[in-house]
Amino acid sequence: MGMKYRRYLAGERIYGCSKCKTHLATIHSMISRAFNGQHGRAYLFDGVVNVVEGEPNDRQMTTGNHTVRDIYCVKCATVLGWKYDRAYEQSQQYKEGKYILERNLLVDVQ
Amino acid sequence: MRIPEPDNHSNLSSSYDFVSEAGPSCVTLDKASHSNGINKENGYSAPVSNGTTSNGSPTMGNGLAKHSSSIMRVSLPGTTLYDDPYLDREEFVRLVIQSLRDVGYIESAATLEAESGYSLEAPEVSEFRQHILRGAWADAEHLLVELGVTDADALLDARFLIGKQKYLELLEARKTTAALQVLRNDLAPYSTSSEQEELHVLSSLMMCSDPQDLRRRASWDGASGISRRQLLDDLQHYIPSSTMIPQRRFSTLLTQSREYQRLRCLYHNSAVDPSSSSLFSDHTCDKESFPRITTTILEVHSDEVWNVAWSHDGTHLASASKDKTAIIWRIGLEAEPSSRDCIAEFILRDHPYALGCLAWSLDDSILSTSADNLILLWNTKTGALMKTLENHGETVSALVWLPDGSGFMSGSLDRKIIFWDMEGELRESWNDIAIRVTDAAVTPDVRRLVAVGMGYNPPPALGTLARANVRDASPPIVSNGNGNAVGPRSPENRMIIYDLKTGQVELSVHMEGELTSVKISEDSRYALINHAPDEIHLWDLQEFRLARKFTGQRQGHHVIRSCFGGIDGNFVISGSEDRNVYVWHRDTGTLLEVLDGHGLGSVNSVAWNPRNKRMFASCSDDNTIRVWEAPVSAGELLRGFGISASEPEMIGKGKGKVKQPWTYNDGGL
Numbered sequence: 172m173g174m175k176y177r178r179y180l181a182g183e184r185i186y187g188c189s190k191c192k193t194h195l196a197t198i199h200s201m202i203s204r205a206f207n208g209q210h211g212r213a214y215l216f217d218g219v220v221n222v223v224e225g226e227p228n229d230r231q232m233t234t235g236n237h238t239v240r241d242i243y244c245v246k247c248a249t250v251l252g253w254k255y256d257r258a259y260e261q262s263q264q265y266k267e268g269k270y271i272l273e274r275n276l277l278v279d280v281q
Numbered sequence: 282m283r284i285p286e287p288d289n290h291s292n293l294s295s296s297y298d299f300v301s302e303a304g305p306s307c308v309t310l311d312k313a314s315h316s317n318g319i320n321k322e323n324g325y326s327a328p329v330s331n332g333t334t335s336n337g338s339p340t341m342g343n344g345l346a347k348h349s350s351s352i353m354r355v356s357l358p359g360t361t362l363y364d365d366p367y368l369d370r371e372e373f374v375r376l377v378i379q380s381l382r383d384v385g386y387i388e389s390a391a392t393l394e395a396e397s398g399y400s401l402e403a404p405e406v407s408e409f410r411q412h413i414l415r416g417a418w419a420d421a422e423h424l425l426v427e428l429g430v431t432d433a434d435a436l437l438d439a440r441f442l443i444g445k446q447k448y449l450e451l452l453e454a455r456k457t458t459a460a461l462q463v464l465r466n467d468l469a470p471y472s473t474s475s476e477q478e479e480l481h482v483l484s485s486l487m488m489c490s491d492p493q494d495l496r497r498r499a500s501w502d503g504a505s506g507i508s509r510r511q512l513l514d515d516l517q518h519y520i521p522s523s524t525m526i527p528q529r530r531f532s533t534l535l536t537q538s539r540e541y542q543r544l545r546c547l548y549h550n551s552a553v554d555p556s557s558s559s560l561f562s563d564h565t566c567d568k569e570s571f572p573r574i575t576t577t578i579l580e581v582h583s584d585e586v587w588n589v590a591w592s593h594d595g596t597h598l599a600s601a602s603k604d605k606t607a608i609i610w611r612i613g614l615e616a617e618p619s620s621r622d623c624i625a626e627f628i629l630r631d632h633p634y635a636l637g638c639l640a641w642s643l644d645d646s647i648l649s650t651s652a653d654n655l656i657l658l659w660n661t662k663t664g665a666l667m668k669t670l671e672n673h674g675e676t677v678s679a680l681v682w683l684p685d686g687s688g689f690m691s692g693s694l695d696r697k698i699i700f701w702d703m704e705g706e707l708r709e710s711w712n713d714i715a716i717r718v719t720d721a722a723v724t725p726d727v728r729r730l731v732a733v734g735m736g737y738n739p740p741p742a743l744g745t746l747a748r749a750n751v752r753d754a755s756p757p758i759v760s761n762g763n764g765n766a767v768g769p770r771s772p773e774n775r776m777i778i779y780d781l782k783t784g785q786v787e788l789s790v791h792m793e794g795e796l797t798s799v800k801i802s803e804d805s806r807y808a809l810i811n812h813a814p815d816e817i818h819l820w821d822l823q824e825f826r827l828a829r830k831f832t833g834q835r836q837g838h839h840v841i842r843s844c845f846g847g848i849d850g851n852f853v854i855s856g857s858e859d860r861n862v863y864v865w866h867r868d869t870g871t872l873l874e875v876l877d878g879h880g881l882g883s884v885n886s887v888a889w890n891p892r893n894k895r896m897f898a899s900c901s902d903d904n905t906i907r908v909w910e911a912p913v914s915a916g917e918l919l920r921g922f923g924i925s926a927s928e929p930e931m932i933g934k935g936k937g938k939v940k941q942p943w944t945y946n947d948g949g950l
């Protein structure tokens with residue numbers, strides 16, 4: 172593996188981990204605000220940084236069955252949301268490879 | 282120059298030069314000494330403590346004139362020494378004559394002059410030298426034109442130099458009135474504007490309380506010191522060198538040759554040692570004595586080792602690991618690796634995160650470590666945690682104890698550089714600097730701080746941004762295969778050189794790739810910077826330019842560090858993502874060694890032992906640290922394998938003489 176510094180994002184709005192302020196995503200990469208997570212409102216992002224991905228598992232969601240992985244903050248290990256590996260329903264396949272971050276676990280950072 | 286008559290005595294004797302500073306002639310003698318008994322006896326002056334005097338025994342002393350008159354002038358074809366058209370015979374012979382005289386072989390010099398028909402220099406040159414060294418200023422000035430100082434400006438400059446010496450000597454002798462006259466009549470009328478300033482300083486010296494004060498304030502060592510000889514050196518600039526050969530010219534050339542050989546010695550790693558150097562052969566260091574085999578593997582860390590640092594006394598190595606510990610290792614001083622103890626003296630736990638940086642205080646009593654945004658200070662004698670500093674908001678990427686002993690500096694991705702005192706109290710903080718610091722270093726002369734990092738793009742004002750977005754249609758973040766994302770504006774990497782005292786930016790340079798390491802050479806001249814992908818840049822801090830690139834090693838997305846090493850920092854070594862250690866010759870960029878041994882993953886950092894120039898350490902993702910040293914010498918191999926306990930007799934018979942095992946011992950380190 173080797174040593175890496177955490178990535179830092181640039182942009183007018185940067186979302187970070189509410190616990191440790193680690194940069195996670197920018198508003199440029201946000202696809203939708205209309206998602207729900209375990210703690211209420213959640214956002215769908217095209218890409219996020221500084222997260223560790225867990226093992227894949229199948230989860231039944233309101234929009235059908237999906238294979239997802241939990242994502243953890245690389246610094247404080249808080250579970251921040253998940254990543255879609257696979258959507259079983261064709262209409263949901265646009266989510267594959269995308270990330271969900273729970274709004275309540277995010278904070279604006281610089 | 283050519284002597285008109287090969288055996289013209291007066292000419293020969295008038296060109297005597299007893300004033301050069303070398304060997305036995307270092308005692309300044311005036312012309313009067315020519316007539317003393319010793320001179321008549323053996324042709325040179327030295328009642329001086331040098332072995333050569335005993336050679337001038339009376340039985341040999343047949344007098345210079347008589348001797349040289351019997352010398353036949355040898356006439357040779359052509360003008361060169363051998364075939365090389367650049368090697369002029371006359372120049373060569375005159376340098377030999379100069380050298381012979383410098384060391385006191387006066388008679389040999391005279392013989393050579395007679396035999397070759399060349400003389401060291403014209404009589405007026407030695408007269409001129411005598412005048413300067415005796416302080417006969419007017420006589421010296423009169424000779425300037427004859428010596429080829431014909432340009433009007435050069436003449437004025439040369440007279441100014443002489444006048445200055447004259448003035449200072451008068452002041453030193455407390456002849457203030459006469460000194461004032463020199464200032465007014467000799468110096469002031471012809472001075473240029475830059476000399477005007479100097480005149481101002483010179484006239485202020487009138488106020489000096491005593492000669493000692495004068496010498497100190499003028500940075501001048503007085504009439505009886507070397508100042509007159511220094512004046513001669515300064516005047517040399519105005520006199521053609523073919524007329525007055527620069528002092529000790531032969532020696533200067535030989536010194537240059539030695540320097541050239543040293544620069545060409547790719548594996549140079551031994552101190553320049555008079556006992557081992559010879560004019561008869563070119564200098565070269567043995568490749569075999571380069572540290573390129575692993576002699577010790579340190580295996581205690583339970584995860585990747587990310588950094589290593591030697592104590593200043595070279596007896597301890599500190600390592601920083603992803604396993605959230607640092608270890609202080611004691612590396613025994615025994616030259617023989619197999620009889621050396623290498624033990625983990627202290628395992629420094631209490632780090633909440635993986636470690637990135639390590640730095641020993643100047644006296645090695647404190648080790649500072651960094652784990653994410655925290656800095657910890659450890660007592661290296663007890664292994665006790667002394668203090669935790671929480672001022673940084675992001676990962677600390679640089680820790681450096683300042684060479685002036687004032688404390689240490691930390692750099693961080695939070696765009697701060699903080700200066701701390703010895704106790705870990707905050708002294709000064711540079712906030713909101715232009716980069717997120719990924720490494721920083723301070724020049725040993727404590728003049729500059731060189732920081733590298735990612736440029737910081739401040740968010741634009743909101744109003745302008747909305748429109749800009751519509752117009753520019755900034756591309757969305759694109760996710761790459763690793764789940765990492767690339768922002769709409771990828772951060773710009775920079776090296777920034779600060780004036781350490783004022784914090785002013787001296788230079789800020791945009792660099793293409795990610796920068797992960799910076800080290801400064803011993804002489805404060807070069808900065809060594811790891812630059813992804815796959816390059817290491819050597820920046821010349823004097824001329825503010827990229828001097829050289831080192832290539833071969835692999836560096837993609839990880840923090841890989843490099844360093845200088847060996848005698849005079851002659852080598853550059855770096856970790857690499859291909860599990861090898863890379864070694865280059867600093868001044869040519871030649872890749873010397875690719876050392877394998879570490880297991881899978883990256884070699885993250887390297888550190889050269891500051892005391893033992895034939896030892897360095899590397900650390901790797903394979904959880905280990907390797908200590909690298911020279912292979913046992915060929916002689917030692919022979920001792921180890923060739924001469925076993927049962928064999929000495931056989932060797933004795935076979936070779937006709939018994940070789941003592943210790944004959945081969947090269948003394949080790």
Ligand SMILES: [Zn+2]
Pocket residue numbers: 188189190191192193244245246247248249
């Ligand atoms: Zn976090």
